[in-house]
Amino acid sequence: MNAPPSFVDIVWIARWPLLYGLGTTVAVSLLAILGGTVLGTLLGLALTYGNRVVRLLARAYTDIVRGTPVLVLVLASFYILGTVGLDLSAFQAGVLALTLFCASHVGEITRGALQTLHKGQTEAAKAIGLTFGQTFRYVLGPQALRLALPPLVNTAAEMVKASTLLSVIGVAELLLRTQEVISRAFHSLEFYLLAGFLYFVVNYAIERLGRAVERRVSVQ
Amino acid sequence: MTANLVTANLLEIRDLRKSYGSVEVLKGVDCDVRAGEVISIIGSSGSGKTTMLRCINMLEEFQGGTIRIDGEEIGFTTSGGQRRRKSDKDIARQRALTGMAFQQFNLFPHMTALENVTLGLVLVRKMGRDEARALGETWLDRVGLLSRKDHYPSKLSGGQQQRVAIARAIAMSPRLMLFDEVTSALDPELVAEVLQVVRTLAEDGMTMMLVTHEMRFAYEVSSRVIFMNGGRIGEEGNPREMFAAPKTERLAAFLQSSRFN
Numbered sequence: 001m002n003a004p005p006s007f008v009d010i011v012w013i014a015r016w017p018l019l020y021g022l023g024t025t026v027a028v029s030l031l032a033i034l035g036g037t038v039l040g041t042l043l044g045l046a047l048t049y050g051n052r053v054v055r056l057l058a059r060a061y062t063d064i065v066r067g068t069p070v071l072v073l074v075l076a077s078f079y080i081l082g083t084v085g086l087d088l089s090a091f092q093a094g095v096l097a098l099t100l101f102c103a104s105h106v107g108e109i110t111r112g113a114l115q116t117l118h119k120g121q122t123e124a125a126k127a128i129g130l131t132f133g134q135t136f137r138y139v140l141g142p143q144a145l146r147l148a149l150p151p152l153v154n155t156a157a158e159m160v161k162a163s164t165l166l167s168v169i170g171v172a173e174l175l176l177r178t179q180e181v182i183s184r185a186f187h188s189l190e191f192y193l194l195a196g197f198l199y200f201v202v203n204y205a206i207e208r209l210g211r212a213v214e215r216r217v218s219v220q
Numbered sequence: 221m222t223a224n225l226v227t228a229n230l231l232e233i234r235d236l237r238k239s240y241g242s243v244e245v246l247k248g249v250d251c252d253v254r255a256g257e258v259i260s261i262i263g264s265s266g267s268g269k270t271t272m273l274r275c276i277n278m279l280e281e282f283q284g285g286t287i288r289i290d291g292e293e294i295g296f297t298t299s300g301g302q303r304r305r306k307s308d309k310d311i312a313r314q315r316a317l318t319g320m321a322f323q324q325f326n327l328f329p330h331m332t333a334l335e336n337v338t339l340g341l342v343l344v345r346k347m348g349r350d351e352a353r354a355l356g357e358t359w360l361d362r363v364g365l366l367s368r369k370d371h372y373p374s375k376l377s378g379g380q381q382q383r384v385a386i387a388r389a390i391a392m393s394p395r396l397m398l399f400d401e402v403t404s405a406l407d408p409e410l411v412a413e414v415l416q417v418v419r420t421l422a423e424d425g426m427t428m429m430l431v432t433h434e435m436r437f438a439y440e441v442s443s444r445v446i447f448m449n450g451g452r453i454g455e456e457g458n459p460r461e462m463f464a465a466p467k468t469e470r471l472a473a474f475l476q477s478s479r480f481n
Contacts, residue, residue, distance in 0.1 A: 121326060123322065124320075124322065124326035124385075124388075126277075126279060126312070127277055127319070127320040128344060130343060131308065131312045139339075143328075143329065146330070
């Protein structure tokens with residue numbers, strides 16, 4: 001008589017789909033966070049220093065995207081963009097939706113951080129003849145980054161969690177893979193706990209990384 | 221060519237006008253400054269003295285009149301009656317012609333004292349790191365803070381921060397130094413150390429304009445005092461004569477009220 005396989009054995013059997021799912025989750029999140037940070041920083045600059053038209057456009061983008069449920073963004077970028085001739089794979093559409101969402105948050109964080117800085121900082125930089133680019137690169141940027149880091153880490157963690165929504169358009173990320181495994185092997189409670197643990201590990205790593213960067217840029 | 225022959229003045233302000241919305245704060249200011257002059261600008265708050273100083277380095281954009289430094293028009297070009305703002309790059313270059321020290325010091329908090337001084341030297345004056353460091357240390361030494369060169373602003377007293385800020389401005393070798401109420405935010409016991417630095421610079425022949433409420437200091441250090449009143453120059457001249465015998469009622473009243481402060 002063979003003893004029934006233990007949960008560990010079942011996990012071992014299902015290791016590839018789960019690892020593949022974890023890899024997809026990390027890839028989607030990383031791409032969204034990177035793209036969203038670049039786009040969001042530009043958005044924050046536009047919100048803070050743009051002329052009236054630029055500010056208005058950036059504000060409209062930020063408010064509309066932030067006010068839309070991420071799930072709606074995901075569905076829209078998968079189904080609506082297809083109808084206007086932009087055929088994206090589920091993975092591409094998902095990354096696009098999360099990137100746009102991430103950018104709207106990073107834009108607000110960047111604007112908030114820049115506006116917190118005393119205007120004397122800009123004036124002092126101008127007074128010694130720095131151009132706007134130099135002022136941002138050497139004076140405002142580093143100070144804003146320090147203020148923005150904690151909320152940025154928070155947003156990054158939110159992106160990892162939001163990546164689970166891509167399961168509805170069929171991106172085989174960790175949650176969808178977990179559900180597939182459960183449909184074959186049962187043990188739903190254990191597998192969901194395992195998935196939860198893996199999400200925790202990813203977010204914990206992000207938080208540690210954020211702390212390390214904070215320490216590096218902090219003033220003694 | 222001709223411009224240089226005619227203008228012996230370092231700074232020439234003609235009919236300077238500046239409004240915030242519908243409120244006109246400078247109503248046509250004319251002022252000449254020769255190299256080596258030390259000019260104190262006094263007057264009650266709201267009289268336009270700080271605004272005038274900030275127009276000289278384009279921290280405020282003005283709507284009318286011209287400002288020239290060594291004959292070069294600052295901020296705008298006027299040709300054929302058309303007035304156009306210069307490019308941001310040109311304005312940045314022109315700002316480096318002057319140095320400015322602020323009431324709130326405005327040191328960069330994420331940089332050490334020395335880094336504050338060398339930033340402009342490296343980025344604007346295009347000096348090598350070593351050269352910039354050496355010059356930065358020289359100026360920190362001149363303001364008595366060489367031993368604090370690796371301190372961050374938060375670890376310095378207000379007076380020390382202001383001295384670093386002055387070193388940062390002066391190290392750029394500006395043609396003209398602008399001091400905007402540099403002692404107003406300081407505790408009384410820290411005022412003297414900053415004024416001493418300003419006094420030394422004046423004695424070294426630096427051309428400077430100071431907006432100040434320190435009447436005794438203005439009296440002692442300046443070659444000329446400008447009294448601003450309601451957006452215009454109310455009276456100007458030698459401090460001894462002006463303070464002893466003000467020509468206008470306004471100045472007399474102003475001196476009366478500030479003498480006891």
